[in-house]
Amino acid sequence: MTRGSRGLTRRVFFRRAGLLGGAALASGAVTCGPGGPDARGGRAAAPGAVTAPAGAPARAPATGKAIMVGSANALPGMERAMHLLKGGPDPLGAVLDAIHMIEDDPNDVTVGYGGIPNEDGIVELDASVMEGATLRSGSVGALRSIRHPSTAARLVMERSDRVFLVGEGALRFARAHGLPEENLLTERSRKIWLYWKERLSGRDDWIEAAGETDDPDIRWFIDTYGDEDFRPQGTIHISALAPAGTLVGCTSTSGLFFKLPGRLGDSPVVGAGLYTDDGAGSCGSTGRGEATIAICGSHTVVEHMRQGAPPEESGLRALRRIVDAAKNPRHLFPDGRPRFDVKFYCLDARGETAGVSIWGGARYAVHDGARAVLKDCASLFGRPPQPL
Numbered sequence: 001m002t003r004g005s006r007g008l009t010r011r012v013f014f015r016r017a018g019l020l021g022g023a024a025l026a027s028g029a030v031t032c033g034p035g036g037p038d039a040r041g042g043r044a045a046a047p048g049a050v051t052a053p054a055g056a057p058a059r060a061p062a063t064g065k066a067i068m069v070g071s072a073n074a075l076p077g078m079e080r081a082m083h084l085l086k087g088g089p090d091p092l093g094a095v096l097d098a099i100h101m102i103e104d105d106p107n108d109v110t111v112g113y114g115g116i117p118n119e120d121g122i123v124e125l126d127a128s129v130m131e132g133a134t135l136r137s138g139s140v141g142a143l144r145s146i147r148h149p150s151t152a153a154r155l156v157m158e159r160s161d162r163v164f165l166v167g168e169g170a171l172r173f174a175r176a177h178g179l180p181e182e183n184l185l186t187e188r189s190r191k192i193w194l195y196w197k198e199r200l201s202g203r204d205d206w207i208e209a210a211g212e213t214d215d216p217d218i219r220w221f222i223d224t225y226g227d228e229d230f231r232p233q234g235t236i237h238i239s240a241l242a243p244a245g246t247l248v249g250c251t252s253t254s255g256l257f258f259k260l261p262g263r264l265g266d267s268p269v270v271g272a273g274l275y276t277d278d279g280a281g282s283c284g285s286t287g288r289g290e291a292t293i294a295i296c297g298s299h300t301v302v303e304h305m306r307q308g309a310p311p312e313e314s315g316l317r318a319l320r321r322i323v324d325a326a327k328n329p330r331h332l333f334p335d336g337r338p339r340f341d342v343k344f345y346c347l348d349a350r351g352e353t354a355g356v357s358i359w360g361g362a363r364y365a366v367h368d369g370a371r372a373v374l375k376d377c378a379s380l381f382g383r384p385p386q387p388l
Contacts, residue, residue: 002041009117017179030076033359040223044338061211061279061349061350062243062244062245063241063243063245063349063350063351064243064365065241065243065351065368065369066082066085066086066240066241066242066243066354066369066377067238067240067241067347067351067364067366067367067368067369068081068085068095068098068238068239068240068241068365068367068372069238069240069345069346069353069354069355069365069366069367070236070237070238070239070284070345070364070365071075071235071236071237071238071284071286071343071345071364071365072363072364072365072374073102073108073110073111073234073236073365074098074099074102074236074237074238074365075100075365075367075372075373075374077080077097077098077099077100077101077102077236077238078098078238078365078367078372079372080097080098080101080232081094081095081097081098081101081371082367082372083095084097084276085240085242086171086243086369088223091131091240091242091246091248092129092131092154092248092250094240094242095129095198095238095240095248095249095250096129096148096150096151096154096166096363098238099148099150099236099238099250099252100148100150100151102236102237102252103147103148103149103150103252104147106186106188108190108234108236109188109189109192109221109234109254110233110234110235110236110253110254111125111234111235111236111252111253111254112125112147112148112149112184112252113147113184113186114184114186114188114189114278115184115186115189115253115254115255116189116192116193116254116257116258116261117185117189117190117193117254117258117379118255118258118260118261118263119197119258119259119261120259120261121185121190121193121194121197122144122185123144123184123185123189123254124142124143124144124254124255124259124261124262125140125142125143125144125146125149125184125252125253125254125255126139126140126141126143126149126252126253126254126255126264126267126268127139127140127143127150127153127251127252127253127267128140128151128153128249128250128251128268128269128270128273128274129146129150129153129154129157129248129249129250129274130157130248130250130268130270130276130282131246131247131250131276132246132247132249132250132276132277132278132279132280133155133246133247133278134281135277136157136158137157137163137274138153138154138155138156138157138158138160138163138164139153139156139162139163139164139165139268139269139270140152140153140156140165140166140168140170140173140174140268140359141164141165141167141170141264141268142166142167142170142182142261142262142263142264143166143167143170143171143174143273144171145181145182145183145184146171146173146174146179146180146181147180147182148179148251149183149252150252151179152170152173152174152177152179153250153252153268154280155173155174155177155179156170156173159177159339160173163270164268165270166262166264167262168220178235181349187217188217188220188221189240191215191217191218192217192218192221193258193269195208195212195213195218195221196257196258197258198212198367210277226387231256231257231258232257233253233255233256233257233265233284233286233287233288233289234253235251235252235253235267235273235285235286236251236252236253236286237249237250237251237252237267237273237274237284237286237345238284238345238347239276239283239284239346239347240249240282241282241349241351245278245349246278247276247277247278247281247282247347247349248276248282249270249274249275249276249282249283250274250284251267251268251273251274251284251285252267253265253267253286254288255273256289259298264289265288265289265290265292265293266285266289266290266292266293266297266298267285267289269289271296271298271299272285272289272292272293272296272297272298272299273285273289273292273297273298274298275299275301275302276302277306278349279306279313279349280302280303280305280306280348281302281305281306281311281346281347281348282302282346282347283297283298283299283301283302283305283314283315283344283345283346283347284298284344284345285297285298285344285345286342286343286345286356287340287341287342287343287345287357288331288338288340288341288342291322291325291326291331291338291340291342292322292342294322294325295318295321295322295325297318297322297342297344298344299347300317300318300321301314301315301317301318301344301378302314304317304318305346305348306348309346309347310348310352310354311346311352311353312346312354312356312378313377314348314354315346315354315355315356316356316378316380318344319342319344319356319357319380320344320380322338322344322358323337323338323358323380326338333384333386335385337381338358339373339384339386339388340358340388341357341358341359341362341384341388342357342358343355343356343357343358343362343364343377344356345356345364353366353377354377354378355375355376355377355378356377357377357379357380358379358380358381359379359380359381359382359383359384360377360379360381360382360383361379361383361388362376362377362379363375363376363377364384
């Protein structure tokens with residue numbers, strides 16, 4: 001082609017055509033190769049043709065399975081919500097229905113209503129949600145007065161152009177969308193917080209009541225969590241595979257007991273406490289959030305599954321990275337192993353599941369569509385030498 005009426009040389013013409021073709025491919029508007037119309041209204045691609053940009057969610061295989069996997073405390077919620085996952089059009093809604101059951105339970109002091117407060121006696125909640133078909137996500141952190149942070153996180157995903165809101169901004173957003181505000185501190189959690197505060201020092205102005213450990217709420221806490229280290233932590237996570245093949249996930253928590261006000265762990269951090277990608281897998285975590293954030297834990301697990309590793313192996317690889325990265329003597333036993341635990345709950349695109357932990361003795365929940373059960377986590381080490 002010679003320079004013509006449009007002033008294009010042959011070289012410029014083909015260079016521009018190439019750029020336009022690349023842009024069309026990146027947008028998903030063009031598929032390569034022969035065939036009839038595909039699901040997007042274009043042409044079906046020939047075998048091996050590129051039909052999506054690198055890094056986009058893979059197409060979810062329609063397995064026909066309905067699977068939930070998550071933390072052990074999620075079991076009753078899974079039992080309640082599985083019918084919604086199997087027959088409903090909203091997989092994330094099914095997961096949130098299960099999560100809400102635990103967020104509503106004042107006897108689970110690790111999430112939602114009745115969660116253990118921060119060091120000032122104020123309950124602050126964190127949550128994240130993610131859908132694998134679009135890679136959309138939403139998170140809230142240090143959210144006060146809202147019982148269901150998981151719902152607030154979904155609103156951030158669906159009703160804002162942002163991903164993560166925290167503190168007062170998160171509360172204002174939740175309020176604007178009509179989520180009711182309430183005092184989340186139950187009498188049980190208040191007593192536990194006060195007992196912790198009174199035991200911090202023998203030289204401050206706080207004095208324990210005589211016979212305080214005979215109080216049923218304090219005794220329950222000691223029997224459940226012990227009284228040598230009053231810093232336990234707990235969370236709820238569920239990842240789910242819908243029959244059509246799409247993956248969704250949610251993580252929700254009240255965080256580390258008696259935490260610094262405003263402290264965020266991994267639960268609301270997309271890529272750390274939760275990551276979900278159709279065609280690869282979904283993962284969430286519980287345990288020491290700072291350690292999980294350091295290696296982008298849930299994303300790391302999902303990337304191992306994307307590369308073909310089974311869920312259990314994928315989770316154990318990520319845990320090994322956490323162990324190798326743990327260098328602070330404050331967080332180590334004398335033998336150099338972590339004085340903390342992390343658990344990953346792993347689900348691949350085929351519906352295979354696993355629960356893994358640094359230390360032995362942990363359990364996780366699975367619902368295979370027929371029944372919900374607790375299973376033992378695979379672990380790097382046996383039981384810890386001392387309570388964590």
